[in-house]
Amino acid sequence: xxxxxxxxxxxxxxxxxxxxxxxxxxxxxxxxxxxxxxxxxxxxxxxxxxxxxxxxxxxxxxxxxxxxxxxxxxxxxxxxxxxxxxxxxxxxxxxxxxxxxxxxxxxxxxx
Amino acid sequence: xxxxxxxxxxxxxxxxxxxxxxxxxxxxxxxxxxxxxxxxxxxxxxxxxxxxxxxxxxxxxxxxxxxxxxxxxxxxxxxxxxxxxxxxxxxxxxxxxxxxxxxxxxxxxxxxxxxxxxxxxxxxxxxxxxxxxxxxxxxxxxxxxxx
Numbered sequence: 001x002x003x004x005x006x007x008x009x010x011x012x013x014x015x016x017x018x019x020x021x022x023x024x025x026x027x028x029x030x031x032x033x034x035x036x037x038x039x040x041x042x043x044x045x046x047x048x049x050x051x052x053x054x055x056x057x058x059x060x061x062x063x064x065x066x067x068x069x070x071x072x073x074x075x076x077x078x079x080x081x082x083x084x085x086x087x088x089x090x091x092x093x094x095x096x097x098x099x100x101x102x103x104x105x106x107x108x109x110x111x
Numbered sequence: 112x113x114x115x116x117x118x119x120x121x122x123x124x125x126x127x128x129x130x131x132x133x134x135x136x137x138x139x140x141x142x143x144x145x146x147x148x149x150x151x152x153x154x155x156x157x158x159x160x161x162x163x164x165x166x167x168x169x170x171x172x173x174x175x176x177x178x179x180x181x182x183x184x185x186x187x188x189x190x191x192x193x194x195x196x197x198x199x200x201x202x203x204x205x206x207x208x209x210x211x212x213x214x215x216x217x218x219x220x221x222x223x224x225x226x227x228x229x230x231x232x233x234x235x236x237x238x239x240x241x242x243x244x245x246x247x248x249x250x251x252x253x254x255x256x257x258x
Binding site for chain 1: 126153170205208215220222226229
């Protein structure tokens, strides 16, 4: 798994690549929680490069969303495709989170 | 159809995960499981293996044994551990309809095991938990069953 972050207006885009599984989820969690601790209130996670995500990865996303909501922030998810999209749908996360077809569409919401 | 049994033991550690999924994926592909079904099988195997590492051994050293074989219609995987008796498939299905604030991630792993395999069952035998996961060798047009 590889993570790249960039600033886009008031949002921070986190592009994730590779597998988000039980081995890599702790590093993903550290990256996300560090950004929240730094005061970032709008995180957009680009899932376009994610080939696989398990419940360990979903747990990180759920925790981040709750932490941001408690600070009146927001978590946006973009580019879920194929098996990743299916995992979101069957877990019910598709209706819980804001899922966007592209990072650009997600960033429009962030304003 | 290959009727041979393939057996492999892995340390009950999350660090074994890449080797575990590579072993199962290779055997499943060789048995004729459709490529489109392999990511789901790997996801189910990860969830099962992590569950065993976390709850059956709770950080203690141990081994998890994987046995693969084929029937004319299916690829069968048995995952065995010598931890305390526990049927992970008995974990209730999570409520996937509640709002985010009430959502918990617990239970999703077992939910994925049920969803991404064609059949799953558990038994206790010789003081071991045995989780059996079955993937049908169909034409790949069927969608994973609803759980």
